[in-house]
Amino acid sequence: MSAIDSSESTPDHRGDASPFAAKKHYDLIRTRRVAQITVSVIIGLLCVAGIQFYHQAYHEVVILAVVAMLCGVLLLRLRRGRVEQAATAIIVILMTMAGLMAMLGGGLRDAVLYVFPGVIIVSGMLLSLKRTLMVVITIVSYLMLTGLGLELGWWQHETEATGISTALIISIALLVNGFSIYVLHMDLVRLLSKLQAENRRYRETRKRVQHIALHDALTGLPNRRLARERFNALFELSKRKNAKLALLFIDLDEFKIVNDSSGHEAGDRLLQVVGKRLQSCLRDSDTVCRLGGDEFLVIVNDVVDEKALGRLASKLIAAISEPLKIFDMEHSCSASIGITIAPEDGDDFDALLKNADMAMYLAKDEGRNNYQYFDERLQQDANRKVELVSHMRHAIPDNEFSLLYQPKVRLSDNCVIGAEALIRWNSETYGSVSPNELIPLAESSGFIHDLGYWVIEEACKDLRFLKNLGFEQFHLSINVSIAQLQNQNLRTQVAEILDRYGLEPGAIDLELTETLLANDHSQLSSNLDHLRELGMSLSIDDFGTGYSNLGYLKRFDVETLKIDRSFVSDLPENTNNQAIVRAILQICEELGMRSVAEGVEDEATLAYLRNIGCDAAQGYFWSRPLPLDQMIEYLQNASKP
């Protein structure tokens, strides 16, 4: 017994759940069971021996005592890992004993045969199937042989006189059997409850893992995957019912500002609040999901009235826009929503989501804080965009791009001091494509790097040509997109082009859009620093339309502010714009920058700008953007600096 551990705790409870530990534990339990059964057998044998002794059946007493001794020896030598051998030995000893005693005693009616059912059960529980079968076959064969022998008269048995002693012996045999069955049964019960507990734990873990996989960790809302699953299920149902389903794609308008200005924690809190507010506006049958970032999706089930979707979208926008306090600071955030309806706007989740996204962008373009339905026009726009992108890649080798130049005039003496290079795409398939359409597409498709390179090279080539014609002081402004500034090679490319055409970097001015500069990327900053180091000057284009983070004006050593056309066009009448333009001129004066007004179309505007001290201007008043040859003509007739 010394080899047997006294603890019956499961391996899990001891914190070791490896298969090796489980096997060790199983061996331990089996060893203990064999020991317990052996002890009960020895007690049984000794009791029966006592009864037989009382009846002076000494040869049976001897057999029983020898068997009890053998069992005792086995018990002492019982070791973990050799349980099966020990159990086999005990079963063989008991079978031999029962067979022998029945043979010598009452034959098939001997009470000792009550041992057999117990032997079979214990073998079934502790031995391998093969060994158990052998035990059963041996017992059956013994019984058959005994029966056959009796039938054929090979031997005869006297029917034992039955009485209290026989009843005792049978009771002892049954008690030992019962005890063995009980302990083995308890093992089964324990095993079963352990399995049930494990099964419960497994199901709970699986549920948790599924929840994590299908929900957004921050808001607890269903994620894109679950949204897709729910949509698919609802879509199947709505097809059968001939009903409609809608997707509302929601994008927060000023989330980035909250996130950048107040930190990610505030941003996270805002998203959680928005999630709750959206949920509070919806029916139980509708689903709100977070797609990622500041994008949410609402799946509206059983759409009866399409106009009601617009009302729902307005309600959602109103709920989102309500001011909220985060970490003692008041924030407010509006939203733009795109609406698609299934099945007419698409027949699968991805197509509908894409269309809803497109409608949402239209809502943003239309001034944000509103909603838009997806329609055919948007689909056509999307198709056109895809086609334009694929065509624009051939437009450089096909010579479809050209540059126009718009003169820039110094207001103090009306001298043309330079020009802005503006791209034109005259596509064979689409005709003239506006730069306002071309540039964003080139940016989103990555084509801007090739296009930007082409513009810089073409502008430098033309500037060289102009300088060779004698316009030595001429200065060119080139529009540069933010995407170009994220290109690591930009500096080397620009330096190489300037070198190729023998131009001073000072002859080139780069125009950057103000909104774009507010995003301070490290690659962008280092590129700007490098271009400044080369000697190029920087202008902020469309000034006054972007975020009013003025820190970058000093940071990037900006030379010129270009006042956006929207403030200039109605300057003589619009007092608000007058105030804005004066303020911009004030900034220029304070920071030692030059001012250029864009979009001057008439004499009155020019007079006003000159009066308030604007340095330079450009616009249709002097000239529309011109091709190079006309620009040369214009320059030849204009006043030179």
Ligand code: C2E
């Ligand atoms: P921008 O740089 O602000 O250019 C001024 C825009 O105003 C030009 O439009 C010009 O034709 C127009 N404009 C000039 N004077 C007047 C005027 O008196 N009245 C009116 N109504 N408009 C005037 P355009 O050529 O269509 O270019 C639009 C925008 O596309 C440009 O705005 C610039 O941001 C971008 N862009 C143009 N060429 C390039 C380029 O080569 N590279 C990059 N990245 N962007 C470019």
Ligand code: MG
């Ligand atoms: Mg410009």
Ligand code: MG
């Ligand atoms: Mg501009």
